[in-house]
Amino acid sequence: MEFLQYLSPATQFVLFSALKIFAVFGVVMTAVAYAVLVERKVSAWIQNRVGPNRTAPFFINYLPVIGPFLVRLGIFQPMADGLKFLLKEDFTPNYVRKVYFWIAPAITVIPALMTVAVIPFGSTLGTEKMVIADLNVGILYTFGIVSLGVYGIVLAGYGSNSKYPFLGSIRSSAQMISYEIAMGMSVIPIFLLAGSLNLGDIIRYQAEHGWMILKQPVAFVIFLIAAFAETNRLPFDLPESESELVGGYHTEYSSMKFALFFLGEYANMIASSAMMVTLFCGGWTLPFVTALSTPSSSILIGLLHIGVFFAKMALFMILFIWVRWMLPRFRYDQLMDIGWRRFIPAALINIVVTALVVAFLHD
């Protein structure tokens, strides 16, 4: 590791950023794959089924007890799924608008991955901060990027040149635009309290003053529900609503292009979970444990911080998944009603109240 000392700061930055990007990208991709497995397993268990339990690579026979157990858990299923997506025929219907049709999956998946860039998923490892881009305006960046995701869906619906995808994409864009407002306004009180837009600062504030979920429960509820809507998850999955729209905006897609939409959806979930952990649940900190609530001094503690962050994130992921199999889909007018007539006023009141509290009661 000595040679690192001799590199210029710029080179070091590039090197470490690249390392972090690859690591985070790999982790997110794996997480997506296993989120799908968890989704299938949890849904199976809630429905008294077994779920994927067959995929077994050849070497599993050499592992007694543990091997069959892993197979039964479906641990290798994501690999098979991924392989299947890669090997399937990539079918492009001949009536689609080809450019948009091809570009849409990419436009969906890229913003979903880019959001992860500003998430501080740990304190430090050695001297390196565990965030890819420690932006001062982290939250603004997030919202800006997330808004781009809707273009992918709109383009998919338009490019497919088919009625169901078109309806799905219209619903989707309306829904995402509506809930972005509520979502954006719901987090303002947090920055009022923390006094910074930097996500690292917010975690630090929570470590010192307690989690935002306790201080801003209204903001948390609005953010959580808006996150469901933003990620097109049940009970707000109207863009896909299988019973009405076949498959929604991705009806005409197959193979890897379909997989990219799939990936985008789950990457969005991961990003949303990470945001909620960061904004409301103290990020990588744990209360009552000093070592875990201050920036790390050793590699081990640094890794532990990352572990805490991922554990919290996983809980949110399971929440996302569980809700899907628990609640029925909303009607479209109800969805809009909640967004515009409940959450936006509530978020506004929350901002005003918090502002008043900050202005008059603090200091």
Next chain:
Amino acid sequence: MSTKVVARAPLTFYERTYLPTILSGLKVTAKHFADTVFRGKAVTMEYPEERWVVPEGYRGAPYLVKDQEGATKCVSCQLCEFVCPPKAIRITPPGADGAPADRTNAEKMPKEFEINMLRCIFCGMCQEVCPEEAIFLQKDYSLIGETRAEMIFDKAKLLKLGGTHGGVQKWKHKLEEAKAQEVFPV
């Protein structure tokens, strides 16, 4: 038909928060989750290892049967071929110089008897119509082949799969009755 308008009960404030719905949903899903994971109550039948108990009277694949003495019961009357709605059965009659029947007195048996299991709809008409009790819908429901040709079961295969079915041996009895009369050599 008259329409009855059912008044919708107004929701209370508590209900309008969606909380009771969410809680009851959570309760139901958690219960099923726990049942499956901790109490092993999954209803899935894991097919190749676990097999279904075929109920009595199940209509599986039709096979030819042999009598107690291992003789082909079918006499090639071709009624099943005639009655078969999807035309899955194809019988080649023995012709004048075909092999004699397994049973001395029955005079004939099919030269070839084919059932196309891809066409068969397992309706049981062949069993119903058979005057010789020679074909029965048995309990096989898992018919597998790699080619279409493989799914056309021939006489040997059908007899092998069909097994033995006893019953009155009318041709044998007729022969014995005729011999007992000692009037005509048969």
Next chain:
Amino acid sequence: MSAPAIPAPAPAAPAPPPVETLTVKVNGKTLQVPKTHPDWQGRPQPTTMLQAARCGGVDIPHYCYHDKLPIAGNCRMCLVEFGTPMMDPATRKPILNEDGTPKIAKSVLPYEPGTPRGAISCATPISPGMEIYADSPATKQMRESVLESLLINHPLDCTICDQAGECKLQEYSVDHGQAGSHFVEAKVHKPKAVDLGPRIVLDDERCILCTRCIRFTKDIAGDDALGIVNRGSYNTISAFQTGKFDNNYTLNTVDLCPVGALTSKDFRFKMRVWFLKETKSLCTGCGTGCNITIGSREGTIHRFEPRDNDAVNGPWMCDTGRLNYKWIGRPDRLTEVRVNGQKVTWATAIKDIGSRLTRASSGSVALIASARQTTEELFLLKSLATRLGAVTDSVPREGEADHLLVNADRNPNTNGTRLTGIAFTEAGMQLPLIAAGIEAGTIRTLIVFGEDVTKHGIAPELLAKLEMLVVSDILPNATTALATHLLPGASHAEKRGTFISVKGRLQKLTKAIESPGDARAEWEFLHELVHDVTGRNGFTSIEGLFNLMARETPAFAGLEWANIGDKGVDVKI
């Protein structure tokens, strides 16, 4: 020009004198029925109750009775209850009811006046005012009892019986039989699968002793080979006199047998009759032109059966003709169109032949057609020959005639070759001339249809001299082997058309099965060839072709395909 354009609905009989009729009632319906009906030899005999009922559309069940056989009256199946008008013995006047209708005395047992007494309707003549109760409870009871009695010793082995499906015993058992039997004793067992003759198998257990076969063999075939031996329940049909039953009409007894006692060895265990598609056609074995029904299933012919036509064959046909179908399904049938040994398409071959024939100089072409081609095909060949100035002929085929149906002329359409002008009054006269023409080199193109000319005076060496040898045939032979242009044709079961019998009966063929491979009906490709060579068109169907031929051939004037009917019409020969 004897045949009218539209045949009269009534069969034959040129303007008969008014038929004498009697008034009878069948099932309560008053009918005028002819006083006499022709018997099996065609002589008028008093009408029987069975025939009278038939006039009223009522079919009385029967086994032993047959229109074309002497009446035996031994099966008792046709028993019916009947009544006759009462007569005043003194005045000989009918006794009337109060409403003026004649009083009917039902036939009753003389010693038991309460019990109806039936009469066998096949042999009881009608009398004026008679009433026939074909459906009365007493009649039904009689039928049931007779049927039960016939079934006492019947083995009920329909599953292995070839007659099943066309068995009168089966049919009447369904209509009039009882589900159970009163008979608990063991059945009498008789010999089964008896080899009665070279073409006949006898199952004595199934026999109901109607004696139709005996009467046919003795009276129609004139062989007197069959009879009944043993007594009582042990009655058995047997070829008792000569020990052999091998005349040329034995298979008719299979048709006659109302049950499965007599079955054909040829058809034995071959196919269940209910699968057979029945197609009306003609026998091509000789010039008689017997009407037949072809029984086929999925492109395979399983049997020929005679078809009733009183003007030609009655209900009979000879065994030779009946078994003359196996060559149709032979595996060595010609199935490929070949030009100089190369397999080509029909279009190529016809175009090639057409252009060569168009270029051929007048008189350099000869044409030998077969009297086994249909009249339409001969007509097309003749118009081709006329355009080419070709000499034409066909090949005579003689055999031995018999007393019943077989004709000495073994060609089915000799009259067709004459009437279309292919052959002169005597077929085969031009053959030596054609041979000489080839030898001399004046004839350089020969067209042969359906004949092996090497067997009829044109040696293979002569054929080798030809520039072009167009041959159409069904089976390979020495001539087809030498053909430069080989056109696979269709058998008579595979095409439509007409034949004209030696007696001038013009009758239709119907298509029963598809031709194998590329083989096509000759008239189809001939009309393309004729169009290419002569430029004539105007017929794309056999109907159109026949009608065109009828307009242009004096002998067929006034005929139309639609008016030929299933039984044919007479033409002037």
